[in-house]
Structures are given as C-alpha cells and as structure tokens.
Amino acid sequence: MKNSPSVEEQREIHRRMILTRRLEEILGVMAKEGKTRGPLHRCDGQEAVGVASCMALNTSDYVCTTHRGHHVYVGKGMEPRRIVAEIMGRETGYCGGRGGHMLLGDASIGMIGGNAIVGAGIPAAAGMALSIQVLKQDRVAMAVFGDGAAQTGIAHEAMNMAGLWKLPVIFLLENNQYGLTVRQEVQSPVEDLFIRAAGYGMPGLKIDGNDAVAVYRAVAEASERARRGEGATLIEAKTYRMQGFSTSDMGGYQSDEEMAPWRERDPILVSAKALGALIGDKAVSDIASEAETDIQAAFDLALSDPFPTFEFHRPSGAYAEI
Amino acid sequence: MKNSPSVEEQREIHRRMILTRRLEEILGVMAKEGKTRGPLHRCDGQEAVGVASCMALNTSDYVCTTHRGHHVYVGKGMEPRRIVAEIMGRETGYCGGRGGHMLLGDASIGMIGGNAIVGAGIPAAAGMALSIQVLKQDRVAMAVFGDGAAQTGIAHEAMNMAGLWKLPVIFLLENNQYGLTVRQEVQSPVEDLFIRAAGYGMPGLKIDGNDAVAVYRAVAEASERARRGEGATLIEAKTYRMQGFSTSDMGGYQSDEEMAPWRERDPILVSAKALGALIGDKAVSDIASEAETDIQAAFDLALSDPFPTFEFHRPSGAYAEI
Amino acid sequence: MAMMRYAEALNAALREEMSRDPSVFMFGEDIGRYGGVFKVSRGLMEEFGESRVRDTPISEQALTAMAVSAAMTGTRPILEIMYADFIPLCMDALVNQASVFGYLWEGQVEMPFVLRTQGGGGVGTGAQHAKSLDSFLTHIPGIKVVAPVTPADAKGMLKSAIRDAQPVIFLEHKLLYNMRGEVPDGEDELVPLGKARLVRPGRDVSIFATSKMVIEAEAAAVQLAKDGIDAEVIDLRTLRPLDLASIKASIARTHHAVVVNEGWTFCGYAAELSATIMDHCFDDLDAPVARVAMPDMPIPYSEPLEAAVIPNAARIAEAARRVLA
Amino acid sequence: MAMMRYAEALNAALREEMSRDPSVFMFGEDIGRYGGVFKVSRGLMEEFGESRVRDTPISEQALTAMAVSAAMTGTRPILEIMYADFIPLCMDALVNQASVFGYLWEGQVEMPFVLRTQGGGGVGTGAQHAKSLDSFLTHIPGIKVVAPVTPADAKGMLKSAIRDAQPVIFLEHKLLYNMRGEVPDGEDELVPLGKARLVRPGRDVSIFATSKMVIEAEAAAVQLAKDGIDAEVIDLRTLRPLDLASIKASIARTHHAVVVNEGWTFCGYAAELSATIMDHCFDDLDAPVARVAMPDMPIPYSEPLEAAVIPNAARIAEAARRVLA
Numbered sequence A, B: 001m002k003n004s005p006s007v008e009e010q011r012e013i014h015r016r017m018i019l020t021r022r023l024e025e026i027l028g029v030m031a032k033e034g035k036t037r038g039p040l041h042r043c044d045g046q047e048a049v050g051v052a053s054c055m056a057l058n059t060s061d062y063v064c065t066t067h068r069g070h071h072v073y074v075g076k077g078m079e080p081r082r083i084v085a086e087i088m089g090r091e092t093g094y095c096g097g098r099g100g101h102m103l104l105g106d107a108s109i110g111m112i113g114g115n116a117i118v119g120a121g122i123p124a125a126a127g128m129a130l131s132i133q134v135l136k137q138d139r140v141a142m143a144v145f146g147d148g149a150a151q152t153g154i155a156h157e158a159m160n161m162a163g164l165w166k167l168p169v170i171f172l173l174e175n176n177q178y179g180l181t182v183r184q185e186v187q188s189p190v191e192d193l194f195i196r197a198a199g200y201g202m203p204g205l206k207i208d209g210n211d212a213v214a215v216y217r218a219v220a221e222a223s224e225r226a227r228r229g230e231g232a233t234l235i236e237a238k239t240y241r242m243q244g245f246s247t248s249d250m251g252g253y254q255s256d257e258e259m260a261p262w263r264e265r266d267p268i269l270v271s272a273k274a275l276g277a278l279i280g281d282k283a284v285s286d287i288a289s290e291a292e293t294d295i296q297a298a299f300d301l302a303l304s305d306p307f308p309t310f311e312f313h314r315p316s317g318a319y320a321e322i
Numbered sequence C, D: 001m002a003m004m005r006y007a008e009a010l011n012a013a014l015r016e017e018m019s020r021d022p023s024v025f026m027f028g029e030d031i032g033r034y035g036g037v038f039k040v041s042r043g044l045m046e047e048f049g050e051s052r053v054r055d056t057p058i059s060e061q062a063l064t065a066m067a068v069s070a071a072m073t074g075t076r077p078i079l080e081i082m083y084a085d086f087i088p089l090c091m092d093a094l095v096n097q098a099s100v101f102g103y104l105w106e107g108q109v110e111m112p113f114v115l116r117t118q119g120g121g122g123v124g125t126g127a128q129h130a131k132s133l134d135s136f137l138t139h140i141p142g143i144k145v146v147a148p149v150t151p152a153d154a155k156g157m158l159k160s161a162i163r164d165a166q167p168v169i170f171l172e173h174k175l176l177y178n179m180r181g182e183v184p185d186g187e188d189e190l191v192p193l194g195k196a197r198l199v200r201p202g203r204d205v206s207i208f209a210t211s212k213m214v215i216e217a218e219a220a221a222v223q224l225a226k227d228g229i230d231a232e233v234i235d236l237r238t239l240r241p242l243d244l245a246s247i248k249a250s251i252a253r254t255h256h257a258v259v260v261n262e263g264w265t266f267c268g269y270a271a272e273l274s275a276t277i278m279d280h281c282f283d284d285l286d287a288p289v290a291r292v293a294m295p296d297m298p299i300p301y302s303e304p305l306e307a308a309v310i311p312n313a314a315r316i317a318e319a320a321r322r323v324l325a
C-alpha cells in the first residue's frame, strides 16, 4: 500500500516503541522510589503515535511535542542515554540539565522540542512551517499535541493560518481521551476533533493511533501533500493513556472496564503481531531484548554522569547578577 | 412566520437604523472637519445586524459589541444624546467621557459593552451566559463581532465552552468582508465561517445581514433555543462595510464594482421596502424625518454639555498619585 | 482555633463562602471531580454541584475573560489558574478588560472576581512551571494582589477576597500547601486586604518579604540573630495596594531595608518596593535598600541549578549584613 | 545625511535589511498591501513579494509564537503588533517560549526575531489603544527592549535589531512617526543596542527618559534653564539591557536624578530605574530619585482627562525642581 513503512522501518518503529516503553517503566519505578525530580508524564499505550509519525518524516523535518513527549523524542532519533541524563538533571543531558523531562530538544535532528505549555507546540510548528515556506525548503514541520491542547486559542489561530497560507505542517492530534484527570467529553462537546479541519480549509482525518502502520501511512501522506505545496493536514489519532496523568496523579478515575480493551490493543502488541507476520516472532522478540539491553545501558551511563554547575545565562549575563 | 418582528417592532427597527445612519453621517462630517477625537468606526450598511438583533432580545438580556458598535448601542436602546456626548468626550456621556466611541456601555439595559480588543466580546458574552446559567436566570447573552474577530484564539476557546456547557449565548458574526483594509479571504481560508459551529457542537447558520427581518428571526429563534436550555448558536450575517475601516482609513481598496451591488441592497432600503408594504411609504418616510430631527437634537444637546474634570480613579485612589 | 494545613484552610474558606452566598461559583482545570491538583477544592463539587464547581477545558485566556464578565453580571466567580506560569495567557483579560472596565464603567458595574493561582520554584518543575510573575500582576491598575503565607491568612484573606467588589489575584505557593498553622474558628473571621503582618519585630534592619520568601526571611532572621543582628520581618501579605504605613514605620525604626520577592529582579516586584522606599523613606535610610530576588534568567530544572537561583535565607541574611556593613 | 520622517527611516531600514538578507521577512496585520496603519511598511510587499511581506489574520498570540519558532529555524522574522496594548496577547510566546528556549537550548538555536509595536497616548485613542506596557516586556529575561526617539536611531537601531541573534522588542510611539530628522546615509550605519544617548549635557540634575518622554524631557530642560537649572537629558534608547555606565557617570556629575517613562507607575519601568539608581548610586545621590510616570489608572478618552494623566514637560520640570529643593 502506498506510503507504508518498509519492513526495515517497521522493525525500527517497533524497536523505538519498546525503547520508549522500557525507558518509561524504569522512570516510573525510580519515581516511586523518589529518585526523580518533578512530575513525569508517561505515554505508555501511545507509543505508536509518537514513534511511527516521526519515522515517516526525514531527519531534516521539524517536530515539536508536549510535556508527554518521550515517544516523540525517541521516535525522532534522540538517544536514550542523553534523554535519561536530561531527566536525571545531568550535564550530559540534551539541555545540560536545564530543561528536564518536559523540555528536551535536539535542533540538530529537527526536534524542537518538548513544551510544557499546553497548546504551544501548535503555533510553534506553524512558525517552523512558515520559515520553511519563506526559505522555499523541502521540509515539513509537525506538532504532536493532545486533545486538551486542541481547546486552546492558539490551536485555532495557528490552524487558521496554516490553512490560509497552505503551510507545510502536520497537526497530529493525539487523542488519549484525557486532559489531566478529566475526560475529553468534559472538555469538548464533540468527540471527533478532526472535524474542525473543515473550518480551516484543510483535510482532517481520524486514524487508529494504536496501529503504528496506520500512523506512519497517514503522516507520510500528509507530508507528501505538504511537500507538494498543498498545505496542512489535521490527523486525529485515537489512543489511550495507560498510566495516569503523571507520577503525581493519585489515580482512581480510570476504571478497569475502560482500560481493558485498550490493554488488548497495546500498540506494542499490535506492532509485534504485524511485524511477526513479516519477519517471524523470534526476530520480533530479539528486538525487544536488544532494546531492553540498550535502555539498561542508557540508564547506567546517564546515572554515572555528573551534575552541571551553575552559570549565569550568558545572553543576559550582563543583567543577571545575584 | 414564527419569530418575525411585529409591525411595531419593524417600525422601531427601521427608526433605529436611521438614527444610527444619521448619527454616523454627522460624525463623519465632523471627523473631516477635525472636530472629533481618535478614530471612528462607522457601520454604514451594517445597521440591520446590530439593530434588529438587539430588538429581538429583551432589555434584561446582555449584549456586547466591538469598536464598530453604534448600531448595537442604538439597537439596544441607548440614547443618541448620551452616545454623542460620550463620543464628544462630555461629562454627560455614558462613561462620563472616560470611554470614548469604542467603549460605551449602559449596564442598566444590559449593554456591556463596546470593546476595542478584537475578539474580546466573544468570551465576554460567554461569561455573561455562564453567570446567567449559574444564577438560573431567564436571560440570554449575545456577542456581536466581526469576521476578523472570528480568527482570534478566544473565539475558539469561548465557543468550545459555550457548546460544551450549553450556555445561553448567541454568537452573531457580522461578516462585513473586511478586517481593517484586508479582505476576509486574506484572513481565513473558508468563506463561510458559520461552518465552524459544527466543531463546537452547536447549530450554525448563515443569514442575509442586510435584511433586518431575517436578522431578527434568526436571533429570536436562537434566543428561544438558549432559554429552553439548549445552548448556544452561531449566526453568520453576511453584510458589507460601506465606509472604510475608520475615519483614519485612507481608502482606495474598496472598488466601485465591489460596492455597487451592496449599495443597492442597503439595509435601510431593504427595510423601507418591506415596511412600506405594511404601513405605506408615507409612514416610512415620516419615520426618517422624525429620526433626523431626533439626531439633530441629540447633537445640539450633547455639544453644549460640559467636559469632565479629572479625578483619580477611585478604586485605586490609594495608589494612583501623581 | 484549629490546626490546619494551608490547603485545608483555603478549602474551608471556599466552602464557607460558597455556602454563604449562592452567587459564588468556581471554575478551573481539574478542580471538580479530582479536587484540584493541590486538592484545594476537594469535596466541593460533591457539595455544591457541577454548575457551581466546574472542570474546564484548557482555555486560560477565555476563562479569565469570562470571569471578568461573569463578575460584572451578578456572580462572584473564583477562577483557578493551575500555575502562575500561565498568567501570561490571562493578561489581556486583566489588563484590557478587568482594569479598563472597572474604571470606565465605575458606578455601573462591580467586578468581584478572584483569580487563584500558585507559583514558585524549588521542586524541579522547570522553566515553565516554577515562576513567580508577581510584577506582571501588580503593574495592573484596579486589581488587588494578595499572597498569604500562613493558614490563618490563607483562610481569612480568601474570604475577604471573595467578598471584595474589585478583582483580586490570590497568589499561593506550591511549597506552602502542606504547611500547618492555627486558624481561628468562625465564619466571619476575615483578614483585611491591604494590611501587612509583623512576623517578628527587630531593631536593626527591616526585611519586607512576600509569599514563601517570608519563611526564608524568618530563617534569615534566626541566622542573623546568632550574629547579634536583630532583624524585623514583615510579611506584606497584600502586594497591591501596598501597606505603606507599615513600611514607613518599620524603616523609621531600623533605618535599613531588605526587600525580598521570588520573581525576577529587573522590573520585578522588589524593584517597586525599593523605589517606593526611596520615594517615602530616603531620609530615614542609612544605606541603600537591598533587593533579593530571582536572577534574570529562566528557572533551570536540575537540582543544583535550581537551588542556585531561588532566593533563600542565606541570600537574605547576606543582603542584611551588606546593608548594615 | 538625508532629512526623513521617523516612519520613513524605519521603512528604509526594513527595505535595506530585506534586500541584504533573504531570510528576513515581515508579517502583521495590514502591513502588506496597505503598508501598515502608520505606513511604515509602505511599498515593501510590492518590492519583496507576498511571501516575505504578509498580511495576517488577527491572531497576535499565535503570530508571536510563530515568530519565535520561525526564528529558531533559520529565518529572521519581523512581526508588527499594531498597538502595544495588544502585547498582553503576546506574553506567553515571550515569557514561556522565547525567554525559556533561548536559555535552555542555548548553543543549539539562535532566536533572531524583532517584534515591532507602538504605544503611547495623547490623541484620544482610549484605554485600549494608548498604553505603554514597557515593564511587562523589560521584565522578561533574554529579550532586549529598545525604544529609539530620533529618525537616525530608528533606522540604525532597527537594523541592529534585525541583525541581533536574540529577540528584540522594538517600541515605537504613535506621536513619533511624523517627526523629522537627519539620518546618516549608508547601508551599514548601525546604531548599537545597549547604549544610551546624551541628548543634552547638564550639571544640576540628570533626567533619564524613554521614547516620546525624551522629547518632553528636552522641553522640561528648556523650561528649567530659564530658572537657571542646568538639566542633563539622557535618552536611554535601550530599556534592557540598561546602559548602567552612562547612568552612573551622569549621576556622579549631577547628584540628582529624575526618571521618566510613559507606563504606569507601580511596578513600572521607572520603578526599575529608581531601584537601579539606588543600588548603584546611593552614595552619589543628594536626594531621592523622582519618578515621573503614568498614574495608576486606565487612560481616559476625553481630552482634558487624557491630558491630565500623560506625563509631560511640566511634570518633569516640577520633579526636577523637587529633587533640587
């Protein structure tokens, strides 16, 4: 089928989804033990959205994400070791420990970046697309954002301009059914948010966010459209957040009945099955054990890295004196 | 037809439209003579929208409008004399001269108020509707706003909440084809903005904004809906701005070809014709000459009113010292 | 008197005022069923229903504008903005709506709304979730800004804020919610807005502080006492309008002043305190006022970095020693 | 040298920088075909095309955010915000985006954007179209804020701002656009950011002013001269980072200071100037610094009311006399 990932890509998607899952599981355990700092937002169950979408783009394309961005970071090719180092506040982290887990970025591979202001990634991607259009480059920009973010004013302003100017941008709405502890239907009167695309003169579509191949295809097609100069696309990926809002969430509002069907459709299971049919189950489980080893190594290295020492912000150095 | 204005109401609508037109024409002349202060935004050609919509509501209902609000002020029942006094900076103006022509209000008749921040009336009306809902009152709130305002982020946020909570609010989008000197199609990729209502789970409709009866009917119906607890409505009234953006607009971008058909469909002509069929042409022209006299009197009185003298803002008096 | 956590004191104030006046209602993100990220509104949706305690979409800009207009039309809204870092999204509603219409339509409308939010750093929430943006708020005419530190003040000032006819911004701090203290009983125990609180009298230097910095100032006073320096600590409590009388009286006694605020230094709230003191107490001062505030840079995440920027007792004590040197 | 209006000087700077560097582009409301409300961008869309000179929808919030991210990805955007009164809508993009990412991703990205806007009162535009909100902007770390007064500075500083690697907020004033002055020829005549301009030397009192207030300060100096008071007038030009050296040197000469800014008083820019002077020049001062700024209230519309609030030469002269008394 047009725009499908190659077997090699599907393998890599699977690997990066597992890297993400293991990374978060270990962080989850460390958080419980009081070894992490600040809130951590896990994306267990949503890995297909962040990973497969980035895999459908080029390294030179720009991507930005939210407070819940581990799958996007790993998907775009950031190294687990430096991700962990940043989260653990080390000097070797992507931002030298200044950013933390919500604010990672690596401009050299177009990952600019995480953002803890809900909605802020949407105009950010539109601005990158504007830059691409002004410079006449062969690039696209993508924002991955939540159902909660879709209700912010900047979402509207940015999508209107993207539609108006036919900006090369992909709006990937990751509908995990929740904004914090509140279900989506308490935040918006419409269940399908992609229908709003019509109001911005751009195509809107709904996809199964737990199927990495479906995510890849939709993003690849939107990216081709954008590169042909036909403008923006809004893609709503339906998925589910398996792990509570953050490590400080006291839980209790996601029922077992609600979660059970999603557990069965865990994107890693879905991917393992599809990939198994192509390369055999043994090869699939090898990917998992390799990823396991890689993540363990990433933590080992990152945790032995040094903490940064304080320096004044250089650009404002002249007026940043204690 | 259901929700049509009575003959008496139609008469009053006609009268208020003429009051508005004459008020603005005189202000236009005075502006040219350098006798006014700051910019003035005329709504010539749009009177049906502001006047007939307000006439379809009760005095106790809340209305807010924009920098271009003379028709709404007059429509809601504010007195020309005190409107003129405010615009001429007199103590007898609705805000004692503090507000000026963009910021009039009269809370006693639910006119709260003009607003020169584009888009700000939209959440303002939603907030009033929230207040009505919390207090369980038999009231509605209405925002009259422009096609330009529809692109602001607050429009989106407010409409989403209005749809979500079924707030008793009417969003009356006055599409006069322009935001400042820039045509609507340079500001939005979709021609019909009412289609966005679908994304907020509320009904959206398009009406002829130059037909006072059509405006009245649409607003009356939306108001009934709101009072029945069924929530918000978005009404897009298509109309045209006959007089440039403001008195400081240097013009030159609204062509004669573009304007000619709208001149023929001047809302006052449309109304005169409809009303003439009901009460005879003589009675219709009597309304006009009476209105003419009233406006002249309003100017005469207002212009002999005194200017205010300066006082510190009392609520902050304690810390507003020169 | 009852012993309560700060968050519980706020909860009690909300419950009492909601019971007392049916025109009071609350809205904000996650405040309903979940009871708020800091659990300040726990149980209130159950008690007062979904119309008066609303979970909202993530729409700070419109929410604030709606608070303004709802307040002008007969209700007393209490809006919770989850982090003070999101205040920039509320600015148009405050600067161009609340401030403007309160003045222009004076006499026509009142504007009794409360915007509760919490700021401050210290727990690794990073550059977008740890700021104190007090000076953006205190710069706006017609709006009161308060920041209680004790549970008793939290309760008494929140009740006063809800009953006030003007907009009140109510600043909390994420590190205060679990602090405990005695809170007077009684539904009409109000703490007036606009009055500073003398935390600790002293003769040598006056330390004026806000929010959690008051606690740091107290700790600094203890350190200073060991060196024989007797510091007076004043909790301003209301950032605007300022209790100028208390400031003047204190400086007339001590002749030395340190001002402390967790916001950025340049054009920050501490700058206003310094300038105000210069305006009103220049002749009483034996040394320039020392400002202790956040260095002018975003708040870093990593523990050693964050610890290096947030003003603390040591920096306050050092500033006090400097003005006395 | 050529004689030009301020608006023409800006137009020339834009044209030259757009020609020089294809990564420079402009966007804003009405700036394209119409050439901008104040005609600053007249003719540029014709010259550089619709991709590099864009009329935009009314979406200040996203526009500012887009300027930030476009600047991080290889372009040099120039965004026009029509009135400074709309700056509150731009705050999240400045405070939580530009300021934060400039620091966190330092070394990874540059952020060369210019946000041009104009503020100020005096012509009856009312409470939502006449404000000077300087202090909101100057409070933000990592962002430069400039406010040229002469056509020569307008041109030379706009060119420097466009070439700067950091965000620069470029504050104009609606009453300056028609002022005329000599402007040096040459495409590389830059005026550096961060340096104050000595407008008029004097021995008795230093008047530090910003934007249109510099012109009022000059007028005040003329009045004062008649009474034998020799006032020094300094145009700060760059509001952040401050040219502290010029301030210190001037006060070391005059021992008296008046600071003038058209924004509100409380937590305004003049407060920072006063506090800075206290921090650095206390021992040189013979009297407290006098602040001249907008009273803390919305700007009224009617002429006698507006005239009563906007700081002017008379109030500046009076303040100078007060500090010298």
Ligand SMILES: Cc1ncc(C[n+]2csc(CCOP(=O)(O)OP(=O)(O)O)c2C)c(N)n1
Residues within 6 Å of the ligand: A066, A067, A068, A116, A117, A118, A119, A145, A146, A147, A148, A149, A150, A176, A178, A179, A180, A241, C029, C058, C060, C082, C086, C089
């Ligand atoms: C402007 C803003 N408002 C509120 C918050 C607090 N907050 C953090 S995450 C979140 C929910 C976001 O929901 P969604 O966009 O669906 O993302 P998800 O957490 O589901 O990935 C909220 C309200 C914030 N960070 N920024």
Ligand SMILES: Cc1ncc(C[n+]2csc(CCOP(=O)(O)OP(=O)(O)O)c2C)c(N)n1
Residues within 6 Å of the ligand: B066, B067, B068, B116, B117, B118, B119, B145, B146, B147, B148, B149, B150, B176, B178, B179, B180, B241, D029, D058, D060, D082, D086, D089
């Ligand atoms: C937030 C904001 N941005 C920009 C402006 C400047 N401005 C005043 S009116 C206007 C155009 C408004 O267009 P529209 O909403 O269609 O109203 P119309 O003037 O056509 O009645 C603009 C951009 C403003 N007042 N507020």
Ligand SMILES: [Mg+2]
Residues within 6 Å of the ligand: A146, A147, A148, A174, A175, A176, A177, A178, A179, A180
């Ligand atoms: Mg979500």
Ligand SMILES: [Mg+2]
Residues within 6 Å of the ligand: B146, B147, B148, B174, B175, B176, B177, B178, B179, B180
């Ligand atoms: Mg319009």
